[in-house]
Amino acid sequence: MAGTLKAEWHKWWATVVINWRRLLAYKLNFLLLVIGPVLVFFFIRYQVWAGIYRLEGVDTLQGYTFEQMLAYQVWVMIVGFLALGFNGMNLAEEIRLGRISSYLLYPFGFWPFQMASFLAFQGLQLLVATVTLLAVWAMGWVQLQPLALLQGFSLAACVGLFWFQANFVIGILAFWLEETWVLRVMLVTLSQFFSGALIPLELFPKALAQALHWLPFPYLTYMPVKVFMGTYTGSLWQAFAVLLLWTLLVFGLARVVWRQGIHNYTGAGI
Amino acid sequence: MIHATALSKNFRVYHKAPGFWGSVRSFWQRQYSDKPAVKAFDLEIGKGERVGLLGPNGAGKTTLMKMFTGIIVPSSGQLSVLGHQPHARSRDFRLRIALVMGQKSQLWWDIPAMDSFVLLQRYYEIEESTFRRRLNALVSLLDVAPLLQVHVRKLSLGERMKMELIACLLHQPELLFLDEPTIGLDLVAQRKIREFILEWQREYGTTVLLTSHYMADVDALCERIVLVLNGQKRFDGGIRSFESLLGRQKYVSVSFEQPVDTQSAVWQPHDPQWQADGLQVELRIDEAVLRETAMAIFRDFPVQSFSMEKLPIERVMHQLLQETEVL
Structure with missing residues (x-):
């Protein structure tokens, strides 16, 4: 039993290592992947919110000062780093062109x-x-609180797991669909909006914000951001529970889809 | 090793009328048909056998390979490979087989082959000292030591294929599937790969199932041939009996000092294949009339060279595809 576990651990670790090697093989590509979101932050989010506050001529928007809004957007970026993987991007193509045969x-x-x-x-x-995070903290844009950091990182890890599983399900729909990127774009757009990644959920109509509490969306960005900021007032247990429940649901769905899909797989291209 | 009974596989094919309106109509009304790729196929392969699956494109060879390796699920019939149902893809089954795909790389493209080998060492649970010993043996047999640290995408096709073979043999599979292992390689590389596989097979008694369009592969590597036409087995037997399917014939190549009459009655019964300039001909001559035909050729034509060998398997295949009633 211990031997099997050790062998499994070696397989997992070797896969992690080979992926690091692959990711770092193209250094420029990796650099762009890393600095892309930072550039987006500085050139778009910062400018947009600075413009809004300037044009409106106000100091606060729904209780957010410009500095708080900036901190909110910084944390959105950090949650994005921690939770949004790019897995599943090529999954559909790998299935369609029969490349998953090797993995089988x-x-x-x-x-x-x-x-x-x-x-x-x-x-x-x-x-x-x-x-x-250390860089923006040094610039005084965000404050770091140990407990909030611990809770925020834990929640973000759960969000990452949910996103991974959701992307996996969408990717393996390629057993039936020619292209799955439309579905991915739809999910990302919906979640961007309803997760508070674009605008804080306080700016939403109250009824809608209430209903969203039972869907995974607010937990994907808004909640982890508020937890990181130390301003989350809701139940942390509920956040973890809802997220875990949705992850399990998507996990179950993935198993069903995979079982059916592999039955339909034709292994094209070999 | 492999027991297949009444094995069948149907693929669902989607039909679409041509043009824009065809696309629009197919959006509402999809028409499908079932295309049988393999039909009621029976096969028994024993331990240590070297079997060639032959047949034209679309005959069903690769579909059979995919079912045997568990990549796809059969539509009906019974299949047991190494005592397992392949599509259940149990860990034990996967540890004991390997598939080399000439047209598809199994190595990670962006990193050196050595990194892939280390990963496979973990996947196949190969102990460190065994891994080093096997790797060294394979690397020296294939003469690729300087290439281990080179990114796979920078290797030539021949070099890459050698690496693919190493990747597939590191875990010493009992059953080795080779799908067009020499495709696209130059003649020297093809020969080296063939010699290597043969040497390996002899040393470890690995069971080999090969598909290839290069008859030289089949000739060199296989002792038994299974011919597949339209998804059905049409021949299963030793390579020598396959060669004699068209009767006891010899393959004769004659070249002349000057162009000769290609319409002469001497040639006609022997399926002549002329070079464009009329300076060389290849003939298929029954052994019963070989002596008198050869004498007639020497007597009537300015023969420069005359060579004779048994009918190449390539010729047998070509002929069989035209005269399937022989089967």
Whole structure:
């Protein structure tokens, strides 16, 4: 039993390591992946909110001062680093062109391979997030509180797990669909809006904000951001529970879809 | 090793009328049909056998390979490979097989092959000292030591194929599936790969199932041939009996000092294949009339060279595809 566990651990770790090697093989590509969100932050989010406050000629918007809004947007970026993986992006193509055939032959499952690849990417993202966070903290844009950081990182890890599983399900729909990117764009757009990544949920109509509490969306950005900021007043347990429930639901869905999909797989291209 | 009974696989094919309106109509009304790729296929392969699956494109060879390796699920019939149902893809089953795909790389493109080998060491649970020993043996047999740290995408096709073979043999599979292992390689590289596989197979007694369009692969590597036409098995037997399917014939190549009459009655019964300039011909001659035909050729034509060998398997295949009633 211990031997099997050790062998499994070696497989997971070797997959993580090989993914690091792959990610770092193209240094410029990796650099762009890392600094892309930072550039977006400075050139778009910062400018947009600075413009809004200037044009409106106000000091606060729904209780947010410009500095608080800036801090909110910084944390959105950090949560993005921690939770949004890029797994599943190429999954559909790999299925359609029959590239997953190789993975079906290895004595290591396809899901564990994808999961380990995701963890490898998130490991690097954690490093990037930490460096970015230290830089903005040094600039005085955010405040760091140990307990809030611990809770925020834990919640963000759960969000990452949910996103991974959701992307996985969408990716393996390629067993039936030619392209799955439309579905991914729809999900990302919906979640961007309803998760508070674009505007804080306080600016939403009250009824809608209430209803959203039972959907995964607010937990994907808004909640972790508020937790990181130390201003979250709701139940942290509820946040973890709702998120975990949705993750389990999507996990179950992935199992069903995979089982059916692999039955339909034709292994095109070999 | 492999037991298949009445094995069948149907693929669902989607039909769409051509043009824009065809696309619009197919949006509402999709028409499908079931295309049988493999039909009621029976096959028994024993331990240590070297079997060639032959057939034209679309005959069903690769579909069979995919079912045997568990990549796709059969539509009906029974299949047991190494005592397992392949599509259940149990860990034990996957530890004991390997598939080399000439047209598809299994190595990670962006990193050196050595990194992939280390990953496979973990996947196949190979102990460190065993891994080093096997890797060294394979690397020296294939002469690729200087290439281990080179990114796979920078290797030539021949070099990459050698690396693919190493990747597939590190765990010493009992059953090795080779799908067009020499496709696209130059003649020297093809020969090296063939020699290597043969040497490996002899040393470890690995069971080999090969598909290839290069008859030289089949000739060199296989002792038994299974011919597949339209998803059905049409021949299953030793390579020598496959060669004699068209009767006891010899393959004769004659070249002449000057162009000769290609319409002469001497050639006609022997399926002549002329070079454009009329300076060389290839013939298929029954052994019963070989002596008198050869004498007639020497007597009537300015023969420069005359060579004779048994009918190449390539010729047998070509002929069989035209005369399937022989089967």
